[in-house]
Amino acid sequence: MRGDRTMSGERRRIPVAAPDLSGNEEAYVQDAVRSTWISSTGPYLARFEKAFAEMCDTKFAIPVANGTVALHLALLALDVKPGDEVLVPSLTYIATANAVRYVGAEPVFVDVDADTWCVSPEHLHSAITSKTKGIIAVHLYGHPADMDALRRIATAHGLWIVEDAAEAHCAHYKGRRVGGLGDVATFSFYGNKIIASGEGGALTLDDASLAERIRLLRGQGMDPARRYYFPIIGYNYRLTNVAAALLCAQLERAQQIISRRRAIFEGYAARLRGIPGIGFQPTAAWAEPSPWLYCITVDEGAFGVSRDRLSQRLDEEGIETRPFFVPIHTLPPYVESWSRRQRMLPQTEQLAASGLNLPTYAHMSEADLDRICATILSACR
Ligand SMILES: *Cc1c(COP(=O)(O)O)cnc(C)c1O
Numbered sequence: 001m002r003g004d005r006t007m008s009g010e011r012r013r014i015p016v017a018a019p020d021l022s023g024n025e026e027a028y029v030q031d032a033v034r035s036t037w038i039s040s041t042g043p044y045l046a047r048f049e050k051a052f053a054e055m056c057d058t059k060f061a062i063p064v065a066n067g068t069v070a071l072h073l074a075l076l077a078l079d080v081k082p083g084d085e086v087l088v089p090s091l092t093y094i095a096t097a098n099a100v101r102y103v104g105a106e107p108v109f110v111d112v113d114a115d116t117w118c119v120s121p122e123h124l125h126s127a128i129t130s131k132t133k134g135i136i137a138v139h140l141y142g143h144p145a146d147m148d149a150l151r152r153i154a155t156a157h158g159l160w161i162v163e164d165a166a167e168a169h170c171a172h173y174k175g176r177r178v179g180g181l182g183d184v185a186t187f188s189f190y191g192n193k194i195i196a197s198g199e200g201g202a203l204t205l206d207d208a209s210l211a212e213r214i215r216l217l218r219g220q221g222m223d224p225a226r227r228y229y230f231p232i233i234g235y236n237y238r239l240t241n242v243a244a245a246l247l248c249a250q251l252e253r254a255q256q257i258i259s260r261r262r263a264i265f266e267g268y269a270a271r272l273r274g275i276p277g278i279g280f281q282p283t284a285a286w287a288e289p290s291p292w293l294y295c296i297t298v299d300e301g302a303f304g305v306s307r308d309r310l311s312q313r314l315d316e317e318g319i320e321t322r323p324f325f326v327p328i329h330t331l332p333p334y335v336e337s338w339s340r341r342q343r344m345l346p347q348t349e350q351l352a353a354s355g356l357n358l359p360t361y362a363h364m365s366e367a368d369l370d371r372i373c374a375t376i377l378s379a380c381r
Contacts, residue, residue: 014372016320017192017293020260020362021246023253028245040219042241044248051251052187055170056179058204060211063239063247064218067166067188070201071099071136073237074162074184077213078134080105085131087159089119090327091348092138096164097328100136108132109329109338111345115282117141120347121149127343128153134160139168139178141281141357142194142290147173147181162186166201169194170258171290178290179204184214189247194261194292195254197246200239260362261291267366268294268358271373275380277303279354293322293357300354304381307354313379319372324355 032044045063053061064070080086082104088096090109100107110127113120117140124135135154137145147161154161161182165171169187171178179185184207189200205211216224221234250257272278279297283289298307305313311321327348329338358372 011318013318014320014359014364014368015361016322016357016359018361018363019191019196019198020253020257021249022363024249025246028249029242032242032245037241040238040240042244044241044244045239048244048247048251051248052202053204055177055251055254056185056204057177058180058185059206059208060204062203062205062211062214062218063244064201064203064237065239066199067164067186067190067193067201068095068099069235069237070186070188070203071095071162071164072102073214073217073235074186074203075099075103075105076217077210078160078162078183080133083131084133085129086133087119087124087127087135088328089136089138089140089348090329090345091117091325091352092140092164092328093166093325094328094331095166096136096138097334101333105133106131106337107328107334108341109327109334109343109345109348111347112140112351113146114347116143116146116284116287117281117351118143118145119150121146121153124150124153128157128159132157132159134162134183136162136164137182138164138166139171139290141295142168142171142292143281143283144168144171144173144178144181144287144289146284146286151181160184165204166190166193167292168290170254172288174286175288180206183207184210189243189250192293194257194290195247195250197239197243197250200243200247202239257362258291261360264360264362264364264369265291265294267369268296268373271369272296272376275303275377277301277380278376291360294360295324296356296358297351297354298356303379305379307356310376310379311356314372314375317371317375319375320359322357324352324357327352 084105163185166188221232277299
């Protein structure tokens with residue numbers, strides 16, 4: 001238990017997430033700084049675009065400032081307008097719904113499936129109206145949404161699909177990589193994501209004219225053929241060459257980072273199996289999920305204490321956890337317009353009330369896993 005204590009004898013805190021920057025990250029950032037290419041042009045950006053498009057098996061990858069603006073740009077490029085409706089899960093990070101509001105449209109929340117925790121194709125049908133323009137399919141906690149089923153519905157109703165793949169770098173759906181399964185996909189490289197540059201994001205897609213429109217919107221709307229001439233209102237949503245340097249180093253080790261995280265997942269599963277009341281994230285037969293944050297659910301009746309009490313116990317032991325997302329339809333900016341629709345999202349609410357993310361990062365040790373799982377076991381009544 002020695003490595004557990006700091007020099008002053010206190011128990012070392014285990015964060016819920018931490019980036020793994022142990023490869024060429026520092027060297028590439030130093031190189032970017034020395035080259036003085038610190039803004040939004042430079043060799044690391046070009047290299048990242050190529051490497052990330054390859055990873056996602058798409059024609060284009062467009063780096064942007066973060067995952068939220070990636071979603072905003074996707075909706076702008078797809079011409080989503082005030083009055084439009086966009087189908088989204090409520091069990092997701094707030095950015096998914098906020099991006100819909102940024103363009104003046106209304107997010108219409110759809111319940112998730114018990115066997116994927118992603119937006120339910122079955123429930124989607126009844127949420128479609130004449131105002132519905134598209135679907136944001138979130139690959140929640142690394143698990144891909146059922147894209148073929150969503151595509152059938154989208155095609156039948158003339159809808160587009162955006163994949164929100166912020167939590168699912170390198171996940172596979174029926175052997176195909178996420179990022180090229182919808183009309184456009186968005187990624188985040190926030191510090192707690194699988195591939196991280198602190199802040200950062202990207203869009204991936206195959207459609208050349210949509211890609212051109214996204215680049216135009218990202219770069220203040222400046223005419224690519226005429227410098228300092230602005231035919232439209234654009235945005236400054238660019239990524240820096242310094243952040244791209246970090247991403248190039250991350251992509252070199254992507255498979256290594258993912259297999260390390262996968263080993264952490266297996267370590268949790270082996271230790272937590274059989275504890276009464278602890279449930280696990282399901283994996284659909286066609287899915288090869290990507291290991292983001294390890295998920296458990298706590299059935300208070302069987303486990304003996306609530307999810308929140310367990311989280312508190314872990315916190316007292318110096319272990320940080322994170323409750324599942326608060327359903328967006330219950331949050332102040334959304335609750336009022338949602339209550340008028342009088343629709344229930346029971347699966348979403350049940351998962352949100354019982355789910356907990358456990359610490360997951362590449363350099364966690366077996367001793368960390370032992371300590372976390374022993375604390376969980378000791379909390380069980
Ligand atoms: C992290 C995340 C985002 C937003 O990404 P940022 O880079 O933090 O802006 C969007 N959607 C989902 C599902 C996320 O987890």
